[in-house]
Amino acid sequence: MKTYNLAFRFRIYPNKVQSNLILQTFGCVRFVYNKILGKAKEIYELEGKNKIITPASLKSEFPFLKEVDSLSLANAQMNVKTAFTNFFQKRTAFPKFKSKKTARKSYSTNSVNNSIRIENNCIKLPKLGLVRIKLHRNIPQNYKIKSATISQEPNGAFYISILTEFQRDIKEVSSDNNIVGLDFSMSELFVSSDNQRADYPRFFRKLETKLAKAGRELSRKVEFSSSWYKAKLKVAKIYQSIKNSRKDFLHKLSRELVTKYNAIILEDLNMKGMSQALNFGKSVADNGWGMFTVMLQYKAMFLGKQVIKIDKWFPSSKTCSSCGNIKDSLSLGERVYSCECGHTMDRDLNASINIREVGRSLLAY
Structure with missing residues (x-):
């Protein structure tokens, strides 16, 4: 125990x-x-x-x-x-x-x-x-x-x-073939190797206009006045609504995944570096990917299942999931992966399959 x-x-x-x-x-x-x-x-x-x-x-x-x-x-x-x-x-x-x-x-x-x-x-x-x-x-x-x-x-x-x-006394569950790979997606949170898409609601983006309006109202108030505190509370309530909605969605989604699969494979991504390098700060923060991976890890542990993170430098998007060929370059705008071997597939689905197979070898080890 x-x-x-x-x-x-x-x-x-x-x-x-x-x-x-x-x-x-x-x-x-x-x-x-x-x-x-x-x-x-x-x-x-x-x-x-x-x-x-x-x-x-x-x-x-x-x-x-x-x-x-x-x-x-x-x-x-x-x-x-x-x-x-x-x-x-x-x-x-x-x-x-x-x-x-x-x-x-x-x-x-x-x-x-x-x-x-x-x-x-x-x-x-x-x-x-x-x-x-x-x-x-x-x-x-x-x-x-x-x-x-x-x-x-x-x-x-x-x-x-x-x-x-x-x-x-947590007994480990055999992974067998019940394994899934998740590829991070800016718009959908993830695409799985079973072609499941999280369809993330983008809670911040939904309320961004309302939040901006409340922020402008706050900026026009005299600081520390009665109306300023009321306007500040209005902004805080919008942020709290976004936070609560995001956590509720991620809790339910992570529970669904750890219940369905015995092993979940992810990339060990540097989200802060990614948001700074690609100027996707709002979208990355809205997704809550870091919070999501933590939820997956502790929920899987209590069920005796595994969450494996693979090397962030593994070229999952550039590698062909059919023949293993690696492209020299692949722009963010190319959403369909086409290989010389004739294999054509959605870019994110191709990457999630590669992530799953690399994780499978780590589980076997």
């Missing part, structure tokens, strides 16, 4: 008192993070050492910190410690201070002695008590709650991400 972690995200509906305490906790966590980082920076500049103070040392000077969940402040300290460790090991740049205007509104707390638990249609949280929750899916009883992260979206909605731990 192996131990696994899985997070569940739900919408929560705190009352006014609870909402105010959550907002207060956001502020205190940011305040503690900046204070600890500031002190660590002083020590580093004077002594060149990695030394982190504790939140407890700040409570005597700042009594308001006692009003919020102490574990949320402890997690802020751990975040500073992690950031400094990464800096000292030359994995990242020097940590930055959190801004009230730009920092994500969230805090994390840990479950100690069952302090975080589901009770009917509510969730019990430290300091907050029982908070109403929309349980659109059940957490299995054998899943142990380890921690929770409470966050607020720009549209004002509150969410909770519950991290669970469970043990499961």
Whole structure:
């Protein structure tokens, strides 16, 4: 039996008192993070050492910190410690201070002695008590709650991400011939080797005009005025609608694929580099390909199936899936692949078949 972690995200509906305490906790966590980082920076500049103070040392000077969940402040300290460790090991740049205007509104707390638990249609949280929750899916009883992260979206909605731990003996499923290759498509998300096309709805493009209009209305308002906040909320709601629609579509599509196939083969693409090189930034971001591949990987793992990523430099589009001949050049405008051997096929379908066969050899290995 192996131990696994899985997070569940739900919408929560705190009352006014609870909402105010959550907002207060956001502020205190940011305040503690900046204070600890500031002190660590002083020590580093004077002594060149990695030394982190504790939140407890700040409570005597700042009594308001006692009003919020102490574990949320402890997690802020751990975040500073992690950031400094990464800096000292030359994995990242020097940590930055959190801004009230730009920092994500969230805090994390840990479950100690069952302090975080589901009770009917509510969730019990430290300091907050029982908070109403929309349980659109059940957490299995054998899943142990380890921690929770409470966050607020720009549209004002509150969410909770519950991290669970469970043990499961996952038996690998034989791939046999039940394998599919997926070739990334800018307009359709992917084309499979079975000629399935995702027909991605392009949620951002659908609401782009509406979003641009709301953005123009926001730009005409006096910053931080009452009308400015209303216009800003309108923009945030449109973005949230796009985000929710995209995630819902990708969750359902990834579940369909991992249920149908025993092995899924993909290219290990650099989406950021692709969007910059080809000036397809909006289309790439709208597709959510990175999010989609992550969903495929963890859902396949829990079913004992495989998701294999092949080398991004493999010429899947230029290779003939019939004879194996590789073309010297193939422009993006050529949507039909024609080979000297007489083989003619849709470009994306040809590429997905090549991806499947390369992945098949990796599975056999």
